[in-house]
Amino acid sequence: MIRGTGWTFIWLGVYLMGFVAYQLWFTNLLTARDQNALAAGLDQHFQEVVVEAVEYVPVVVPGGITTTTIPGPGTEPGPEPEPKILLQESPSEVGEAFGTIRIPSIDLDVAMVEGVRRRDLKKGPGHLSGSPLPGQPGNAVVSGHRTTYGAPFGDLGDLTTGDQIEVETALGVHVYEVREAPQQCRNQDGLCVVRPTDLWVTEPRAGAWLTLTTCHPKFSARRRLIVFAELVAGPNAEVILGT
Amino acid sequence: MIKSLYQWMPGPPAARIGLLSVAALVLLVLVIWSYEILGDFLDSGGTVGQ
Numbered sequence: 001m002i003r004g005t006g007w008t009f010i011w012l013g014v015y016l017m018g019f020v021a022y023q024l025w026f027t028n029l030l031t032a033r034d035q036n037a038l039a040a041g042l043d044q045h046f047q048e049v050v051v052e053a054v055e056y057v058p059v060v061v062p063g064g065i066t067t068t069t070i071p072g073p074g075t076e077p078g079p080e081p082e083p084k085i086l087l088q089e090s091p092s093e094v095g096e097a098f099g100t101i102r103i104p105s106i107d108l109d110v111a112m113v114e115g116v117r118r119r120d121l122k123k124g125p126g127h128l129s130g131s132p133l134p135g136q137p138g139n140a141v142v143s144g145h146r147t148t149y150g151a152p153f154g155d156l157g158d159l160t161t162g163d164q165i166e167v168e169t170a171l172g173v174h175v176y177e178v179r180e181a182p183q184q185c186r187n188q189d190g191l192c193v194v195r196p197t198d199l200w201v202t203e204p205r206a207g208a209w210l211t212l213t214t215c216h217p218k219f220s221a222r223r224r225l226i227v228f229a230e231l232v233a234g235p236n237a238e239v240i241l242g243t
Numbered sequence: 244m245i246k247s248l249y250q251w252m253p254g255p256p257a258a259r260i261g262l263l264s265v266a267a268l269v270l271l272v273l274v275i276w277s278y279e280i281l282g283d284f285l286d287s288g289g290t291v292g293q
Contacts, residue, residue, distance in 0.1 A: 007244070015274065018274065018278070019278050019281060019282075022275070022278045022282075023278065023282050023285055023286075027282075116288065116290045116293055118288065121288035121289075121290070126288075126290075128290070141291070143288055143289045143290045143291070144288070144289055145286050145288055145289065146286050146289060147285060147286045148282060148285060148286045149286075149288075151286075153289060194291070196287075196290070196291060196292070197291075197292060198291060198292075199291060199292040201291055202291055202292060213289045213290065213291050214289030215286045215287060215288070215289045219285050219286070220284070220285070221283060221284055221285065221286060221287035224289060224291055225289070226291075
């Protein structure tokens with residue numbers, strides 16, 4: 001009886017040690033392999049992607065400016081603004097790389113993939129399909145692992161207001177600046193922490209934004225850490241910001 | 244433990260080793276699958292509303 005209990009605990013210990021090793025070491029190897037493959041294919045992607053120049057007409061709606069070129073139902077257009085030319089790239093297939101994200105202040109430089117399915121995020125940060133691509137008007141949402149699979153967003157909590165985030169796509173390099181966490185989600189450390197179901201963080205916003213999401217706290221998927229960054233420079237910045 | 248299991252199994256040695264290998268492989272797949280499921284509690288990828 002005692003011998004059997006002893007063996008049970010030994011095997012349980014082996015299982016748990018295997019779990020820790022798998023999560024904190026082996027998943028990093030898997031992601032590193034995938035990142036190498038994604039990085040190798042990016043140059044070709046940049047050459048093959050279709051870039052279009054489209055007319056961009058910001059539509060004035062109650063609460064700000066929408067991020068779409070087509071007025072949605074129920075929107076009341078304000079005074080007609082002058083149409084501008086916006087560069088757009090064709091979206092990538094889900095699971096494929098479409099650009100890179102660089103955050104010098106936390107020493108991050110990784111390839112991003114389209115999609116946020118479990119298998120997409122194992123490769124690197126994933127762009128939420130349905131949200132605008134980085135460099136486009138609206139709210140581009142990118143999610144990433146914080147502790148496993150290369151932990152691309154492991155140090156996201158160290159970002160401070162004004163830090164720069166560079167996203168390179170087929171259009172060029174889009175530069176974003178981290179903005180202060182909104183009052184409605186700011187904790188005592190100044191971080192924006194929400195529940196995984198708080199969809200408002202992914203909703204469209206006036207201007208051009210990049211919203212980074214990851215798990216919080218580290219080693220727990222109970223909450224989400226959100227970083228909001230606003231476009232300040234890039235191929236479409238002048239058009240979107242109206243400068 | 245594996246030795247006693249091997250001795251307990253009927254059949255020729257090659258068949259026993261083959262069966263044990265298949266069982267080990269199945270066990271490994273189950274263990275990794277459980278690691279993947281449990282891993283979501285550590286870090287689910289940080290998505291919102293998915």
